[in-house]
Amino acid sequence: MTMPIILVVDDEPRNFDVVEALLGYQTYELQYASSGKEALENLAMFPIALILLDVMMPTMDGIEVCTQIKANKDWAMIPIIMVTALTSKYDLARCLEAGADDFISKPVSALELKARVHSLLRIKTQYDQISELAQLQRNTIDLLRQNLEALQGNLAASFPHELNTPLNGIIGGLSLLLEEHTTMDAEERQVFLQMTYESALRLHKTTQKFLTYTKLELYLQNPERVPLHGLDGPKPSAMASIMKDIADSEKRAKDLQLVLGEAQGVISYADFTTLITELLENAFKFSSAGSPIQVVSQAIADQFVMTVTNQGRSITPEEVQKVGAFQQFNRQLYERQGLGLGLKIVMSIITKYDGALNISTPPEGGTCIEFRLPLLQEASESHP
Secondary structure (H helix, E strand, C coil), rough: CCCEEEEEEEHHHHHHHHCCCCCCCCCCEEEEEECCCHHHHHHHHHHHHHHEEEECCCCHHHHHHHHHHHHHCCCCCCEEEEEECCCCCCHHHHHHHCCCCCECCCCCCCCHHHHHHHHHHHHHHHHHHHHHHHHHHHHHHHHHHCCHHHHHHHHHHHHHHHHHHHHHHHHHHHHHHHHHCCCCCCHHHHHHHHHHHHHHHHHHHHHHHHHHHHHEEEHHHCCCCCCCCCCCEEECHHHHHCCCHHHHHHHHHEEEEEEEEECCCCCCCCHHHHHHHHHHHHHHHEEEEECCCEEEEEECEEEEEEEEEEECCCCHHHHHHCCCCCCCCCCCCCCCCCCHHHHHHHHHHHHCCCCCCEEEECCCCCCEEEEEEEEEHHHHHHHC
């Protein structure tokens, strides 16, 4: 954790030595400024957490320095403790009117100084946390604003359909079962229960995909997000198992061709599963049963590279440029279930891990999607 920086402003260097002696064993970093002008320069260079400001200084006194700091919106919330030998109520009132948060009298007491510094730093930390939360809220609003066109256009066309269709299936199936269950035989009841169950699964999948997209976008919008390090991607055997399960669910197990090297990428198991699920489901969706879906993985330099190739419909360069939330291409010609979130989720996951994505059309037609992630270090050492 970075130590908070305290700026000590005093025209007498020996006073800085006194403060350093009093706070030297605390977890603070001290910066010294011998004038008001130098103090303002320090504020522009360092993330100052608190200021100890002497009142009686030549040229620009502490009152003027405090006034200028508090007038700057970038510095206004930095707490200022005025250090003064003045004791009259009038002088103390001037300090407070200038924006000082607290004051301490000379000669400085070690116990009092430590207590006041600790108290104001705690308040500053709480303010910074609230500011970060407010920034996250603003980012969320910006995200919604940026996607407004999609929410009004593509979402208006696809989202109600993707919600209403399974909901109608659930309501219709249950209504028939409630009204006719006494006249249905067991086989008929089983058929309607299966139809209702499949509609419920489709609705669940739709809502989960929307939640996945939202969480990813909010994560990427957060400027304070923690860098992702030390994540072990699934081993090749685990990757193969994930992909075979997807192919089985699509009833295309014989079409899946896996050529997996020993390389592993830096990505969580959950994110890899989401990523490859979206890519394979799209590959199966836009290709005919019986045509191959090939997945190849390998290490190239310091990157984990995986390609997913199908021989179905090609994505044009123009369409690649338009990839976004709730975007489905030529829906009227290629009627399919889905929100059109798949490729956007893929792109967001790749961005999350500082990777790269490339979509191309092979000479023989179809679509080839290649993504690159940082190579897991152990894999990098075994793959020069």
